Amino acid sequence: MNASRIVVVGSLAFDNVETPRAKVDLAVGGAASYFAVAASFFAPVAIVGVVGRDFPPATLAFFRARGIDLEGLQIADGQTFRWTGRYHENMNLRDTLDLQLNVFADFIPQLPSSYRQAEICFLANIDPALQLRVLSDLQQPRLVAADTMNYWIENAQPKLIELLKRVELLVINDQEAYQLSGRDNIVKAARAIIAMGPRHVIIKRGEYGAVHFSADSVFAVPAYPLEEVVDPTGAGDTFAGGLMGWLAKQGTLTVAAIRQGMVYGSVLASMVVEDFSFNRLRELDQEGIDRRYRQFVALTQF
Amino acid sequence: MNASRIVVVGSLAFDNVETPRAKVDLAVGGAASYFAVAASFFAPVAIVGVVGRDFPPATLAFFRARGIDLEGLQIADGQTFRWTGRYHENMNLRDTLDLQLNVFADFIPQLPSSYRQAEICFLANIDPALQLRVLSDLQQPRLVAADTMNYWIENAQPKLIELLKRVELLVINDQEAYQLSGRDNIVKAARAIIAMGPRHVIIKRGEYGAVHFSADSVFAVPAYPLEEVVDPTGAGDTFAGGLMGWLAKQGTLTVAAIRQGMVYGSVLASMVVEDFSFNRLRELDQEGIDRRYRQFVALTQF
Numbered sequence: 228m229n230a231s232r233i234v235v236v237g238s239l240a241f242d243n244v245e246t247p248r249a250k251v252d253l254a255v256g257g258a259a260s261y262f263a264v265a266a267s268f269f270a271p272v273a274i275v276g277v278v279g280r281d282f283p284p285a286t287l288a289f290f291r292a293r294g295i296d297l298e299g300l301q302i303a304d305g306q307t308f309r310w311t312g313r314y315h316e317n318m319n320l321r322d323t324l325d326l327q328l329n330v331f332a333d334f335i336p337q338l339p340s341s342y343r344q345a346e347i348c349f350l351a352n353i354d355p356a357l358q359l360r361v362l363s364d365l366q367q368p369r370l371v372a373a374d375t376m377n378y379w380i381e382n383a384q385p386k387l388i389e390l391l392k393r394v395e396l397l398v399i400n401d402q403e404a405y406q407l408s409g410r411d412n413i414v415k416a417a418r419a420i421i422a423m424g425p426r427h428v429i430i431k432r433g434e435y436g437a438v439h440f441s442a443d444s445v446f447a448v449p450a451y452p453l454e455e456v457v458d459p460t461g462a463g464d465t466f467a468g469g470l471m472g473w474l475a476k477q478g479t480l481t482v483a484a485i486r487q488g489m490v491y492g493s494v495l496a497s498m499v500v501e502d503f504s505f506n507r508l509r510e511l512d513q514e515g516i517d518r519r520y521r522q523f524v525a526l527t528q529f
Numbered sequence: 530m531n532a533s534r535i536v537v538v539g540s541l542a543f544d545n546v547e548t549p550r551a552k553v554d555l556a557v558g559g560a561a562s563y564f565a566v567a568a569s570f571f572a573p574v575a576i577v578g579v580v581g582r583d584f585p586p587a588t589l590a591f592f593r594a595r596g597i598d599l600e601g602l603q604i605a606d607g608q609t610f611r612w613t614g615r616y617h618e619n620m621n622l623r624d625t626l627d628l629q630l631n632v633f634a635d636f637i638p639q640l641p642s643s644y645r646q647a648e649i650c651f652l653a654n655i656d657p658a659l660q661l662r663v664l665s666d667l668q669q670p671r672l673v674a675a676d677t678m679n680y681w682i683e684n685a686q687p688k689l690i691e692l693l694k695r696v697e698l699l700v701i702n703d704q705e706a707y708q709l710s711g712r713d714n715i716v717k718a719a720r721a722i723i724a725m726g727p728r729h730v731i732i733k734r735g736e737y738g739a740v741h742f743s744a745d746s747v748f749a750v751p752a753y754p755l756e757e758v759v760d761p762t763g764a765g766d767t768f769a770g771g772l773m774g775w776l777a778k779q780g781t782l783t784v785a786a787i788r789q790g791m792v793y794g795s796v797l798a799s800m801v802v803e804d805f806s807f808n809r810l811r812e813l814d815q816e817g818i819d820r821r822y823r824q825f826v827a828l829t830q831f
Contacts, residue, residue, distance in 0.1 A: 281722040316713055411618055413736075434715075435737040438754060447828055449749035452740060454716040486831035526749055527829055529790035 230270035230476040237351025243311040258351035261461035265468025270475035275299040355386035372396040391424040451497035466492035532572035539653025542642040545613040560653035567770025572777035577601040579600035581609040657688035674698040691748035693726040754797035
C-alpha cells in the first residue's frame with residue numbers, strides 16, 4: 228500500500244543559533260522544513276509555506292530530491308523569516324533574541340488544487356487563523372494534526388479553540404499544554420485538552436521524551452540519552468514529522484501505530500539534534516533509522 | 530530460593546511537609562523507613578539507624594509486621610530527626626525550611642552480629658564516613674549500593690570518593706549526578722561516575738523517571754503519569770527499596786534484573802507519592818503491585 232500524502236503548513240526559516248558550546252548563522256530551519264524532511268522518510272509530503280528570494284536553491288533541490296512537493300511553497304519578494312535564539316546550559320530552555328517575520332508577515336497559505344485531496348495534514352505552529360484556512364481548503368481530511376505555541380494561546384485563543392474542535396491529534400510541548408489547559412499536571416492537562424476536541428494529545432518534554440494520551444491509553448517514550456547535543460532546534464518538529472510520516476505509511480490511527488510513530492519520531496529527533504539544521508538527516512538511510520530504532524527498543528525493554 | 534537479606538543504613542525521621550495543596554506534620558519518614566518498607570515486599574530487610582523516644586511504637590510494630598529486622602535500630606534518649614520542607618508548584622523542586630538532627634547528630638551505626646553476614650547492603654544518604662563504617666562491618670558484601678546528596682558532595686568529597694570505589698551501584702538524582710561528576714549531560718555524568726567505581730549508575734529524574742547506565746547498557750523507565758501527587762517525599766528511597774528488594778529476590782545483578790527492579794521500584798514510588806508518609810504502602814498487596822506493574826508495561830510497550 229502506498230503511504231498517504233501529508234500536507235504540512237508552517238514556517239521555513241533561517242535560524243541563528245547559539246548554544247553553550249557552538250554557534251551557527253543562517254541555518255535553514257522552520258517547523259515545516261524539519262517536519263517535511265523527517266516525514267519524507269516514510270511518506271510523500273507537500274509543503275505549504277513561504278520563503279524569500281534569499282532561500283537557498285540547493286535546499287529546495289534537496290527537498291525535491293526527498294520527494295517533497297513544493298508546489299504550495301510561495302517564493303516571495305523579500306527575505307525569508309529569521310529567528311535568532313540562544314540556548315541555556317540546560318538546553319530545554321532557550322531565549323528568542325530576535326525575530327524577523329519578513330515574507331512570513333503577509334503570508335496567506337494557498338493550497339494548489341493538487342493538494343486539496345490530501346487525507347493527512349499537519350498544521351505546524353502558525354497563526355490558528357491560517358491553520359483553519361488550510362484546513363478548510365482540504366476536501367476530505369482524514370487525519371488532522373496540529374502544533375501551537377504560547378504566543379497563540381495568549382493572543383489567538385478563540386481561533387485556537389475553534390481549531391482544536393477539528394483536530395484529531397495535538398502535538399504540543401509540556402509548558403504549552405499547561406498554559407492551554409490551565410492545569411499544572413500532565414494527566415490533567417491532557418484530559419482537559421482532549422475535552423477541547425483532539426482525541427489524541429502528545430505532550431513533548433524535550434530531553435525527557437514525549438507522552439501520548441487518549442481516552443484509553445497512556446504511552447511514554449523517553450528521548451534517547453545523547454552524549455552530545457549540538458542544537459535542539461527543530462527536535463519537536465522532526466519528532467512530529469517522523470510520527471506523522473509513520474502514521475501516513477500505516478494508513479491507520481491505532482494506538483499501536485501512534486506508539487511506533489512516536490518512537491520513529493524520537494529516532495529522527497535524536498538524530499537531528501546531533502548537528503545544526505537538518506544536516507544529520509541528509510545522509511541518513513533506512514539502515515540508520517533501523518539501527519537507532521533498535522537502540523530505542525534496547526533503551527526501553529524490560 | 531529465599532531472597533537474600535538486605536541491610537539498610539539511613540535516616541528515620543519525622544517530616545513536616547507542605548505541598549501546594551496539602552500539609553502534614555510529624556509524618557514518619559526518612560530514607561531508611563521508605564527504603565525498608567518498599568524492599569520488604571520482595572526480601573527481608575534489616576535496618577541500621579536511630580530514633581528518639583518519641584518515635585511511634587505503632588510504626589515499629591508495623592515495620593516488624595512487615596518482617597523488617599530492627600535489632601540494629603537504636604532508640605536513643607532525645608527526639609527523632611526532624612525535617613521540614615515545602616514543595617514548589619513544580620513538585621520536582623523543594624525547599625528545606627528546617628532540619629533538626631536531634632538523636633541523628635551523634636549517630637554511630639552499630640551492626641548487630643546477626644547482620645554481619647548480609648550479602649546485600651544499601652547505604653542510604655548519610656555521611657559517607659558512616660556509610661564506610663557500615664560497609665567495613667559487613668563480612669562478605671556481594672552487592673553494595675548507595676545514595677548520597679549535594680551536602681556530602683560539597684562537604685565530604687574525599688570520603689565519598691573512597692566509598693564509591695567500594696560501591697557496585699550508585700542511585701543518585703540528576704542534579705547530584707551533575708554535581709558529583711562535574712558534567713552537565715546525563716550520559717557524560719554517568720560515564721564519569723562509573724569511572725569513579727560503581728559498575729552501575731541509576732540517575733533519578735523525579736517525575737521523568739530514572740535511567741540506568743552500565744558499560745554496555747542504557748535503560749530508561751518513565752515515572753507513572755499520575756493525576757494527583759499528594760507528597761513526593763520518599764519517592765527516591767522507595768524506588769531504591771523496590772529495586773534492591775527485587776535484586777535481592779533474584780539473587781543476581783544482571784541487566785535484566787536491574788531493569789525489572791527499576792520498574793518495581795517505579796511501581797512502588799508511583800504509589801508512595803499518592804499519600805503522605807508510606808501510608809499508601811500499608812494496605813498494598815502483591816495484586817496491587819502486579820496491577821501497577823502491568824500499567825507500566827502498557828505505558829512503555831510499542
